Amino acid sequence: xxxxxxxxxxxxxxxxxxxxxxxxxxxxxxxxxxxxxxxxxxxxxxxxxxxxxxxxxxxxxxxxxxxxxxxxxxxxxxxxxxxxxxxxxxxxxxxxxxxxxxxxxxxxxxxxxxxxxx
Amino acid sequence: xxxxxxxxxxxxxxxxxxxxxxxxxxxxxxxxxxxxxxxxxxxxxxxxxxxxxxxxxxxxxxxxxxxxxxxxxxxxxxxxxxxxxxxxxxxxxxxxxxxxxxxxxxxxxx
Numbered sequence: 001x002x003x004x005x006x007x008x009x010x011x012x013x014x015x016x017x018x019x020x021x022x023x024x025x026x027x028x029x030x031x032x033x034x035x036x037x038x039x040x041x042x043x044x045x046x047x048x049x050x051x052x053x054x055x056x057x058x059x060x061x062x063x064x065x066x067x068x069x070x071x072x073x074x075x076x077x078x079x080x081x082x083x084x085x086x087x088x089x090x091x092x093x094x095x096x097x098x099x100x101x102x103x104x105x106x107x108x109x110x111x112x113x114x115x116x117x118x
Numbered sequence: 119x120x121x122x123x124x125x126x127x128x129x130x131x132x133x134x135x136x137x138x139x140x141x142x143x144x145x146x147x148x149x150x151x152x153x154x155x156x157x158x159x160x161x162x163x164x165x166x167x168x169x170x171x172x173x174x175x176x177x178x179x180x181x182x183x184x185x186x187x188x189x190x191x192x193x194x195x196x197x198x199x200x201x202x203x204x205x206x207x208x209x210x211x212x213x214x215x216x217x218x219x220x221x222x223x224x225x226x227x228x
Contacts, residue, residue: 035217037163044222045155045163045206061216095162102169104153104208108162 002026004034004096004109011115012086019082020112022096029077030054033099036070036081039111040092050099051079086116122147122190122207122220129226135195138223140207141188146218148188150210154181157222158203166205167192194225202227 007021022034036048049060053072060070072079079096094112097105122142130136142148154167165174167183182193190209194201207220 037219044204045157045208045219047208047217047219050216059216062214097163103172103174104151104165104168105155105163106165106168106174108164111162 002098002107004098004107006094006096006109006112009113009115011117014088014116014118015085016116017082017084018086018114019080020094020114022079022081022109024077024079024098027098030074034072034079035097035099035105036068036079037095037097038064038092039095045095048081048094053077053079086114088116088118090114091116121211121218122209124205124207124220124223126221127224127226129228130194130197131228132197132199134197135193136197136225137194138192138205138207138225140190140192140220142190142207142209142218142220143188145213146188146209146211147185147190147207149212152183152185152190153208154183154192155206155208156203157206163206197227199227201225 003025005023030053033050033052035050038046048064049070051058051070069082096109098107100106122140155163156166157163171183180195184191204222206222211218
């Protein structure tokens with residue numbers, strides 16, 4: 001069974017760093033893109049960037065380039081999203097999802113709620 | 119390029135047929151597949167429609183998708199109370215080199 005399990009909710013202060021994770025199981029991790037999606041409170045879905053675990057190719061949405069870093073660890077079958085200096089405006093739910101070439105984002109993680117507040 | 123736009127809200131009564139539009143550009147919808155996702159409150163999005171109007175197993179055939187030029191539509195027939203959710207279209211954008219989502223449509227079942 002394909003599963004994406006994300007790390008738990010985080011409460012951070014502005015300026016702090018953070019790395020959240022998305023652990024995949026039930027399929028060959030290296031064969032599918034993983035996308036990170038932001039959903040700010042009461043707002044829609046935004047694609048932040050995508051990583052291909054097989055060749056470590058990473059693309060960022062222009063809006064998020066330089067704001068976050070996406071990475072992966074093939075030994076742990078895990079993708080990561082990290083910030084070096086959080087802002088209050090980073091408060092949001094973050095989802096990871098698997099991309100299947102013919103089906104789109106067919107499996108999603110449960111989401112990680114990040115709250116940034118002083 | 120234009121990120122897909124959707125009406126912010128739609129509504130219908132049980133049993134009715136409703137459609138949700140998604141208007142994009144030649145760099146996204148016009149040249150690529152359109153996908154539709156359903157998000158019920160408090161849950162992660164769920165794939166609803168992919169490819170040429172295909173549904174994952176478990177998605178009822180009351181849901182259907184279509185595309186014409188740079189626009190797409192999601193149709194829901196025989197509306198049910200459990201269809202009340204947010205619906206998002208998505209497509210690859212050749213200019214941005216990344217996936218783009220529509221702004222989402224909140225469907226209310228009256």
